[in-house]
Amino acid sequence: MTPLIRTAAGLLLASTAVQAQAATVFSIDSTASMLAHDLVLYYNGNETGGTPGILPGPPPAGPYYWWEAGAMWGTLMEYWHTTGDDTYNQIVSEAMIFQTGPNEDYMPPNVTASLGNDDQGFWGMSAMLAAELKFPDPPADKPQWLALAQAVFNTQADPGRHDTTCNGGLRWQIPVVNNGYNYKNSIANGCFFNIGARLARYTNNATYAEWAERTWDWIVGVGYMDADYNIYDGAHVESNCTDINKAQFSYNSGVWLLGAAFMWNHTEDVKWQERVTGLLNRTLEFFFEDGAAYEVACESVMTCTTDMLSFKGYLHRWLATTGQLAPFAHEKIMAVLRTSTQAAINQCTGGDDGRTCGFQWSSGVFDGSTGAGQTMNVLAAVSSLLIGSAAPPVTNSSGGTSIGDNNAGSNSEDDPTPFKPLTTGDRVGAGILTAIMLASITGLFGMMSFEKS
Ligand SMILES: *[C@@H]1O[C@H](CO)[C@@H](O)[C@H](O)[C@H]1NC(C)=O
Ligand SMILES: *[C@@H]1O[C@H](CO)[C@@H](O)[C@H](O)[C@H]1NC(C)=O
Ligand SMILES: *[C@@H]1O[C@H](CO)[C@@H](O)[C@H](O)[C@H]1NC(C)=O
Ligand SMILES: *[C@@H]1O[C@H](CO)[C@@H](O)[C@H](O)[C@H]1NC(C)=O
Ligand SMILES: *[C@@H]1O[C@H](CO)[C@@H](O)[C@H](O)[C@H]1NC(C)=O
Ligand SMILES: *[C@@H]1O[C@H](CO)[C@@H](O)[C@H](O)[C@H]1NC(C)=O
Ligand SMILES: *[C@@H]1O[C@H](CO)[C@@H](O)[C@H](O)[C@H]1NC(C)=O
Numbered sequence: 001m002t003p004l005i006r007t008a009a010g011l012l013l014a015s016t017a018v019q020a021q022a023a024t025v026f027s028i029d030s031t032a033s034m035l036a037h038d039l040v041l042y043y044n045g046n047e048t049g050g051t052p053g054i055l056p057g058p059p060p061a062g063p064y065y066w067w068e069a070g071a072m073w074g075t076l077m078e079y080w081h082t083t084g085d086d087t088y089n090q091i092v093s094e095a096m097i098f099q100t101g102p103n104e105d106y107m108p109p110n111v112t113a114s115l116g117n118d119d120q121g122f123w124g125m126s127a128m129l130a131a132e133l134k135f136p137d138p139p140a141d142k143p144q145w146l147a148l149a150q151a152v153f154n155t156q157a158d159p160g161r162h163d164t165t166c167n168g169g170l171r172w173q174i175p176v177v178n179n180g181y182n183y184k185n186s187i188a189n190g191c192f193f194n195i196g197a198r199l200a201r202y203t204n205n206a207t208y209a210e211w212a213e214r215t216w217d218w219i220v221g222v223g224y225m226d227a228d229y230n231i232y233d234g235a236h237v238e239s240n241c242t243d244i245n246k247a248q249f250s251y252n253s254g255v256w257l258l259g260a261a262f263m264w265n266h267t268e269d270v271k272w273q274e275r276v277t278g279l280l281n282r283t284l285e286f287f288f289e290d291g292a293a294y295e296v297a298c299e300s301v302m303t304c305t306t307d308m309l310s311f312k313g314y315l316h317r318w319l320a321t322t323g324q325l326a327p328f329a330h331e332k333i334m335a336v337l338r339t340s341t342q343a344a345i346n347q348c349t350g351g352d353d354g355r356t357c358g359f360q361w362s363s364g365v366f367d368g369s370t371g372a373g374q375t376m377n378v379l380a381a382v383s384s385l386l387i388g389s390a391a392p393p394v395t396n397s398s399g400g401t402s403i404g405d406n407n408a409g410s411n412s413e414d415d416p417t418p419f420k421p422l423t424t425g426d427r428v429g430a431g432i433l434t435a436i437m438l439a440s441i442t443g444l445f446g447m448m449s450f451e452k453s
Pocket of ligand 6: 203396397404
């Protein structure tokens with residue numbers, strides 16, 4: 001199998017873009033299809049005894065937090081959109097619907113003990129993507145993609161999620177009792193910004209655009225995004241968000257960049273063009289090493305958590321869509337995605353089948369680090385190269401068929417107690433886990449983020 005993967009990549013990159021398109025569509029497609037197959041092997045949710053929609057987890061039950069499956073369904077939607085292969089559409093649909101929770105707002109009670117605005121946001125972004133890609137609409141008696149994205153947005157725009165510390169913004173965690181409720185971060189607010197920008201473009205309703213504007217102003221005002229478009233991880237409300245953890249993660253830059261590209265496409269305001277240009281410059285400069293995507297904060301010494309091992313995939317996907325929405329940036333983006341995808345494929349030589357992917361793309365060799373995130377990254381990279389022949393995201397007035405609901409998510413106060421009563425054992429377990437995570441982020445990653453600048 002490996003030679004085929006290599007052939008696909010070699011052909012693509014050795015030829016000019018135009019020749020490559022004609023010559024290798026088939027083999028790039030089959031590379032994508034092998035990767036999608038290998039990715040879905042990590043999913044057991046459709047098997048007897050499995051829970052539809054989730055990857056094995058959350059810890060300690062398995063390595064994957066709930067949000068990562070939400071991201072995986074989005075990746076598989078893009079796989080379908082760019083290749084036309086609908087093999088996995090059924091499990092994607094089933095998963096996206098099964099995990100909506102009792103109020104159809106992606107807050108299922110099972111995950112409340114670690115439910116962040118970012119976790120909910122990743123599922124919301126995948127629902128939004130389904131509407132934009134015209135992923136087959138669910139049966140009429142099921143929640144619809146656009147309404148699900150609106151439900152996530154509405155619950156996050158609710159005054160109950162905003163307070164005056166740090167001049168506003170969303171907290172990381174949703175339930176007050178969760179560790180991390182006192183942290184306001186760039187990813188939680190980035191998901192909210194991203195969904196707001198996309199709903200603005202899709203529905204042409206000004207309320208969403210106003211929230212997106214306000215959220216951008218907030219992240220700049222609080223100092224998480226600086227004048228050079230670095231995006232830092234977050235800070236605590238006790239310090240009024242001045243104890244900024246300066247670790248930079250590629251998903252933060254990607255989620256804000258894509259949101260800005262949607263705002264540019266929707267408003268055609270030169271202000272958003274400048275923001276796209278500036279963020280793109282910094283993203284390409286900071287998160288690529290020898291032309292390959294590189295997770296600066298953790299990759300050099302491989303201290304990446306399971307979450308972090310999946311960020312490169314979102315970076316690739318969101319850059320590719322940015323190029324569709326901001327055509328002035330398209331060539332610059334594709335040039336980088338080509339070299340990065342080549343590097344990604346080159347290191348997929350592990351395992352008994354000789355085609356298992358690792359994580360450290362720029363190393364040029366399989367590094368032995370395997371998992372759903374590592375596989376999903378490479379699938380996302382290959383899909384991102386195929387985006388040139390795929391339709392850009394639709395809107396309600398350019399072919400979109402998903403049915404919305406302005407009031408979606410408004411029953412969320414009725415969500416069954418936002419947290420299951422924890423046993424002492426649970427509480428200690430969850431606390432330790434989160435404490436370790438926060439310690440390593442604030443200590444180790446905070447320092448390492450200065451390595452590259
Ligand atoms: C689960 O989905 C995968 C991918 O579509 C499929 O190969 C597998 O047969 C399914 N398993 C069951 C038990 O339906
Ligand atoms: C919640 O967990 C229970 C027990 O594992 C499972 O049966 C149920 O399907 C889960 N619900 C969701 C939405 O994941
Ligand atoms: C908290 O920070 C915000 C900026 O993010 C600032 O506008 C506000 O005045 C600060 N509040 C206090 C009490 O220092
Ligand atoms: C982005 O980079 C290009 C050169 O690579 C430069 O001309 C341009 O001024 C930069 N734009 C911003 C907003 O930083
Ligand atoms: C918005 O995106 C569409 C779809 O790719 C593209 O054709 C159009 O030129 C974009 N608009 C602007 C203002 O860049
Ligand atoms: C979306 O378009 C449909 C028909 O094209 C229309 O009936 C509906 O009102 C539109 N929805 C919004 C939110 O504009
Ligand atoms: C626009 O969206 C807001 C927020 O969901 C909603 O309250 C309002 O009714 C919407 N306006 C229209 C014209 O649909």
